[in-house]
Amino acid sequence: MSTTPLIATGLRHAYGNRPALAGIDLRIEPGDFVVITGASGSGKSTLLHALAGVIVPDAGSVRFGDVSVSGASEEARSALRRTRFGVLFQFGQLVEELTAVENVALPLLLGGMPRRTAEARAGEWLGRVGVAEVAGQVPGELSGGQAQRVALARALVSEADILFADEPTGALDSLAAEAVMDLLSELNADLGATIVLVTHEPRVAAYGRTEVHLRDGRIDTLSSYGQDDVIAQALR
Numbered sequence: 001m002s003t004t005p006l007i008a009t010g011l012r013h014a015y016g017n018r019p020a021l022a023g024i025d026l027r028i029e030p031g032d033f034v035v036i037t038g039a040s041g042s043g044k045s046t047l048l049h050a051l052a053g054v055i056v057p058d059a060g061s062v063r064f065g066d067v068s069v070s071g072a073s074e075e076a077r078s079a080l081r082r083t084r085f086g087v088l089f090q091f092g093q094l095v096e097e098l099t100a101v102e103n104v105a106l107p108l109l110l111g112g113m114p115r116r117t118a119e120a121r122a123g124e125w126l127g128r129v130g131v132a133e134v135a136g137q138v139p140g141e142l143s144g145g146q147a148q149r150v151a152l153a154r155a156l157v158s159e160a161d162i163l164f165a166d167e168p169t170g171a172l173d174s175l176a177a178e179a180v181m182d183l184l185s186e187l188n189a190d191l192g193a194t195i196v197l198v199t200h201e202p203r204v205a206a207y208g209r210t211e212v213h214l215r216d217g218r219i220d221t222l223s224s225y226g227q228d229d230v231i232a233q234a235l236r
């Protein structure tokens, strides 16, 4: 488990002249389970991408210990995403030409792990997310829910310090969504992985200990829940 907080200061970002982030300050403690909520277009995905080093914000900084995420080169940011950060995007992003198990093994192969070891570990993660049987299939042969679980396994396979996930249950039915959320909770509780998750579903948001609610690219409310609050919120 990492003991390093992720610290964002003064984040601003626009697409052309459309502002998406309008000044965000946020500190994410190691081991926390953070949910980012807010209306469609409020900047959730943009914030997640800036925190994970997928995009470099127009202004402000993101720091992870002595690493400047926002100041790192493209190459250094992608290395960071293969090792310390796991990222699950809102829309699939599996490599169409590769089988499920090859997709999951990819971050390990890129990190220099031998193929056989990487694919064995990838196979284990497919099992943990409940889709071991699709290992040999390419993305075109998977259902939306299966593809999302394969993408989740790929985000988890490096056993990153922080998992960033954008609507990880969006394409899943409620039973499958619950299974994925239980898995993430387990990862958070047992391995101490920090989780930062975007969702618009209250049932999913209820798994979080910290809720960052965005409105027009700004933090509208920041709430922390103890375990009792989480249970009370889930029962509501």
Ligand SMILES: Nc1ncnc2c1ncn2[C@@H]1O[C@H](COP(=O)(O)OP(=O)(O)OP(=O)(O)O)[C@@H](O)[C@H]1O
Binding pocket: 015, 016, 018, 019, 020, 038, 039, 040, 041, 042, 043, 044, 045, 046, 047, 090, 200
């Ligand atoms: N690639 C892009 N090009 C242009 N504008 C964009 C792009 N991505 C996002 N935006 C705009 O930036 C703002 C924030 O978008 P963002 O995707 O971060 O919102 P969101 O909260 O994730 O929305 P959703 O819940 O619909 O996924 C919106 O006004 C959106 O239209």
Ligand SMILES: [Mg+2]
Binding pocket: 044, 045, 046, 090, 166
């Ligand atoms: Mg989004």
